[in-house]
Amino acid sequence: MGVEVIAKPFETKLSAAVLKKAYCEWGEDEERRQQVIEIIRQWVAQQPHLQRTRIDDHGIICFARGCKYSLEKMKTKMDLMFTLRTALPEFFSGWDPLKPEIQAALACGSFLPLPDYDQHGRKVIIMRPGCYDPFNFKPEDIEKASFMISDVMVKDDEQLFVTGMVIVYDCQGFTLNHFTQRPLSLTKKHMYYLQSAPLSPKTIHFIRTNSVFQTIHSAMSALVNDKMKQRLKVHGPEMQSLYQDIDRKILPKDYGGEGKSLAELTDIWKKKVEENRDFLMETEKNLRVDESRRLGKAKTAQDIFGIEGSFRKLNVD
Known part of the structure; x- marks a missing residue:
């Protein structure tokens, strides 16, 4: 069976200002985009x-921008990402948004x-680990929903791969039960997967921290390298210091x-994921490897x- 490539000409939707940034940083122009698409195909x-x-083509260009147009880095990250999507059914199987x-x-x-970018043009993502009852939800289902939203976001957003993203980690409601009910192996696998992604967050902001925060912080710090810790x-x-980094508007x-x-x-986002049901169910099937070959x-x-606990630390570019 030959490789299936969606033969759709790539048309960038970026503004002139963002395209200029891509050109200044990586020499990206229409010719280079087409060259990298053909090489990766x-x-x-x-x-x-x-x-x-x-x-x-959109997926290839996302990898190109996230990897600063390094072809070898693109190949490594693409292979690793598809391999992990195959090896992590707890995150990447059962992708039907209509399942209860x-x-x-x-x-x-x-x-x-x-929906909007910050004053630096970066995508801002809110993560809320304490938003659900840890006794009534499986953390695997929470992760699946998050990855599905992420794939829908990436499908419709070019800019974040040029200007970057930041994460706001809202700790409100997070309890010790959230921590103990979530297997450490699941967190480790999640962090491991991040190293296959073509884009790393510029900053992770922790807000509304509570008495359990130190446990979260220590656990996360143990899984990342010094560059990410910074x-x-x-x-x-309080929020005033956050406003200095992200426009409160x-x-x-x-x-x-x-x-x-x-x-x-x-x-x-719930509606967006539901509207992209066909896309997500196809993605579940198609972004995989055949290890037998x-x-x-x-x-x-x-x-x-x-063996449990032998994970490598997260590599951050």
């Missing part, structure tokens, strides 16, 4: 284990990209901002993750 076609993988458990997880609002910023219960009303409320954002030794989940 040819490379994918030569990989037996990727023959069932479908990736469109996914509907319930989406209604929690644990992963909420803001990107973690703790604001505590785009922040939710819940944070003293002028943007849509968390409840409104939750409804918006990999040149050399096939990669199993045990090969990737090893």
Whole structure:
């Protein structure tokens, strides 16, 4: 079976200012975009284990920008991302937004990209690990909902791969039960997956922290390298220092901002995911590898993750 590529000409939707930034940083122009698309298509076609993988031009360009147009880095990250999507069914299987458990997880609002960019042009994503009852929800379902929202976001957003993104980690409602009910192995796998992504957050802001925060902070710090640790910023219960980093005009009303409320954002993203049901269910099937056809030794989940606790730390560019 030959590799399936969506033969759709790539047309960038970026503004002139953002395109200028891409050109200044990586020499990106129409010719270079087309060159990298053709090179990666040819490379994918030569990989037996990727023959069932479908990736469109938009996906290739997202990787190119996230990897600063380094072809070798693109190949490594693409292979790793598709491999992990295959090896992590707890995150990347059962992607039907209409399943009751996914509907319930989406209604929690644990992963909420803001519709506007901050004053630096960056995408801002709100993460809320304490927004659900840890005894009534499986953390795997919360993660699935978050990854589904992320894929829908990436499908419709080019700019974040040029200007970057920041994460606001809202700790309100997070209890020790959230921590103990979530297997550490799940957190480790989640962090491991992040290293395959073509884009890392510029900063992770912790807000509305509570007495359990130190446990979260210590656990996360143990899984990342020194470069990422430097990107973690703790604001505590007050918001003034956050406003210095992110324009309050785009922040939710819940944070003293002028943007849509968390409840409104939750409804918006739930509907977006439902509207993209076909896309998500196709993505679940198509962004995978066939390990039986990999040149050399096939990669199993045990090969990737090893014995419990032997994960590598997150690599950040």
